Structures are given as structure tokens and as C-alpha cells.
Amino acid sequence: MGDKPLLEARDVSKSFGHLKVLRGLNLTVREGETVCIIGPSGGGKSTFLRCVNFLEKIDSGALLFRDQLVGYSERGNKLREWNEQEAAAYRVKVGMVFQHFNLYPHMTARENVAIGPRVVKGEPQNKALDRAHALLEKVGLADKADSYPIQLSGGQQQRVAIARALAMEPEIMLFDEATSALDPELVGEVLQVMQDLATEGMTMLVVTHEIGFAREVGDTLIFMDEGVVAEKGEPREMIACPQFDRTKAFLSSVL
């Protein structure tokens, strides 16, 4: 794990109407680090991930990716919001996996993985499909390459979704409760793929309810509540003896 911060949130705030979802959030993700975020629902975890890849726009504060401001570029002495192309070019570097997979139902598993490289990077069809096949092999689904999402189990769909994100060769992977929509017996196969990724040195920001995963795989654990980082620490220590009452109460309710 390097010391260089890959992603930095400084005093990030975000509201939906009158509802303040993020209230001055600060956190850093270093290169190669796996940061897990836990906390009660409505605490702003998903919103924060969506802000990180600019699906949502923050109201104040700053998000920095490799020391560059996310969402705005400096022109003259003004900060201008990114246009479509700039936003898309940034999102290539930030892979995202969603709670409900969001696979494209009209495409096979292989096409789901290949469409990004083909459209965004202009990869030739054959090369994109070959690479897609290799990625599906990596997540253990080579035999399902020609299946449509409707023919796959939830766990298989989520692994295809991970392969789809990896196809863009991102520098960081965001996981938004990737196992929350799965039947209990299917959670393990997805967590295994995520663990393998972490071991390979992928930088990951993982919103999860899997305390076991956070303890075993995470380098840093963050407890997020009411739009701020309420507690942060080394996962084992923090799970064993949380410092704040809110963290204690939350952990005892999920363990």
C-alpha cells in the first residue's frame, strides 16, 4: 500500500432539498488501500459513493482524485463544471458496483462486460469480447459468458457487474452494498471476488453491512453516521472496542 492519497474528501456536504445528507465529511483513501464504510441506513454512505464518481454533485467542500478536483476544472480564475465528455473520462477511472447489479438485461454477460471498452475506448469488437471472456473467467463465470442476466443468480449477476467495472481498468473500485440484495448463500462468492481484488492491490472503497469482510479484508474501517465520519480506525481494534456509543450501538445491532 502506497502512502499517496488517491481519493480525498474535504468537508464534503450535500443536501437533497432540505435534507442534509452529508455534513462536512472528511476521509482519505490511499493507493492500494481497502476502506470499508459501515453505518446505519440514511447515513449518507451511498450518496457519498455517488458523489465520488460524480453521479451526484456536492454542494460544498472538495473531492480530490489524485490531487485533482472532481467535477470542476479551473479555467481562468473560475471553476467550471465538467461537460459530458470530461465527466465520462473521469468515470472510466472509477469503477462502480451497485446494490442491484444494474446489468443490461438485453445483453449477454459477455456483452455486458464488453460494451464499455467497445463504446468508450473504441476497442474492436473481437478484442473487447475476448477480454470480457478473460474477465468473466477471473470472476469464475467463463461458462456463463453467453447467458442473459435473467438466466443468472443474483451472485452471478453481481460478479458479472464486477467484471464489467474491471473492464474499464479503473484505478479505484466503489462497492455500494454489493451483497445487500443477495440471498445469504450467495453472499460468499461475491465477497470472495472482492477479497481477491483487494489482495491484488486494487484500491477499494466499500460500503457494506458485512462486518466480517470489513474485519478480514479492510485496511481501514469508517463508521459513518448523520453525514459525517463518526469514527475511523483499524478494523479489528475498532470492531473489538469501538470508542463511540453510536458505533458501539450499531455494531452490537449487526453482529
Next chain:
Amino acid sequence: MTLSADRSRLKYVRTRRWGSWIAAAVVILIGACLLWAVATNPNIKWSQMDGYIFDSAILRGLVVTLELTVLSMAIGMALGIVLALMKLSPNNVLKTTSGIYIWVFRGTPVLVQLIFWYNIALIFPRIGIGAFSADTNTIITTFAAAILALGLNEGAYMAEIVRAGILSVSRGQMDAALATGLTRRQAMRYIIIPQSLRVIVPPTGNQAIGMLKTTSLASVIAAQDLLTVTENIYAKTFFVVELLVVASLWYLVGTSIASIGQYFIEKKFGAGSSSSDVKLADFVREHVFSSSRAQSALEHLKRESEIRG
């Protein structure tokens, strides 16, 4: 009462549905009477039909009807896509304009619109821009008036179909596409539109089949379609019913062939969904014999939501 000692010899007898048997018998009887009354009717000259079914005037009328159908649907679909995108746009001017268009064109009878376009020269005797203008009546022929009326009217209906199709694709699809680095335009083209076609295509097919029949309204402005020529012939020969039967046969051939075409088109767009397993015979039966266009569109949407849910 005692039960028979060896019950294994007894047979199960199902309850007989006497009610529906009687009803079926009554239906057959009435049907046979009607057929008899028509077939043996001295006032219908069945022998006259042979001569007219492939009559060159009738066939020319059929071609005009098909042209009207295809061109009106083309205008309707193009307009429908534009109106749907306008209505989905965040811009209030575009949204309201589209809303008013749909309100007016769906809220007035297509027959009224048809007569209006036919008489457009009454308010705009000449049309054109600056020096380039022409007599309205030479540009807006009966054929052009029919296409305008049917196409502009269809646009309003297609707009709602296209809009429903785009809205049927879940928000997560756009999120996922953007997150992999596609621009909004690319996401629409590769992810959203192909999926919305699955919802858009079936009711569009129904609209096209409906249009084939609706073109007959153009006979009120004598657009030389199938019904116009039919009327022209029976005005001279007085074989009214015989010629209406001839026209009806051609309409039936058209709608039946269109239904079969619709089946294959829907199959093509159904990849990855379970609705692509419907048998041709069931499909045609449902579409040729089902009554209203709106009804079957609703049914389809219901089926689609069941598959999703």
C-alpha cells in the same frame, strides 16, 4: 347406502358443463342461421365478387391504402420520438409544447382533423417562404391531406408510447452506463433505447395495424384509397355489399400479414426477456381477434411489468 365392495372397478365421472354445452349449441345454431341467410340471399350476387377481387382499380386502391399506412406511420413515429424526448426534457417550454400538442391531437377526432387538413387552403390559400410560395391546393392534395392528418394524429399517440417505453427502463441502467464512462448520448443509444424498444415495439405494431384500417377514413375526402375506389365502383354498379366484402377481405389480408410480421419483429427485440417464447399461432390469434388497440397495449404493459416484478 352401502359402498360397493370392490371400489377399484368404479370409474370417475367428471361433472358435465351442461350450461356451456347448451350455450355453444345456441351459438352454432344462430351462426348457421346467419350464414344461411347471407349465403342464400338472392340480393347478394356472390358471383360478382370474383370479378372485383383482383380488379385493377381495387388493387390500385389497395396500394394507396398501403402507402398511406406506411407514410403516416413513418411521420407518426418520427414525430412521436421528438415529442416524447421533448416531454421528458427538463426544459419547461419543450415539455409544455409537447403536452399541448398531445392534448390537442389526441383530444379531437381524427376524422375532424382529416377534414380540417383537406380544407387548409381556406385559411392559407398560398403556402411557402418569401418568394417561394405555391397554391395550397396544388401542394396539399387529398393524398397529402390524408397523410398529414393521419401522421400528425399518430404522432401524438406514438409520443405517449415512446415516452412510456423510455420511462420503463429503470434509473439504475443509466447510472450503470454513466459509471462505466459512457456519455448520456451513448447510454441512450446502446443501453436505454434498445431496452425501451421492447416496450415500444408491440404497441407500435398495434398502431400500424390500426392505421391500416383507419386510412379508410380518408375516403371522406376521396383520397383514392381502397374504400374510396370501392365506393366509386358501387356508386355505379350498386353492388354495395359485394364490394364492401371485397374491400373487407383485402383489409383482413393486410392486418393478418401485418400481425405475422409484428410477431417476428417482437421476437427480434425480445432478447433476454421471457416474452420471446410466445408461439406464432397464439400471437396471431390474440392480435387478429382482440378488439381494441388500447386494450392490447395495456395488456402488453401489464405482462411486461409482471416479468420485471
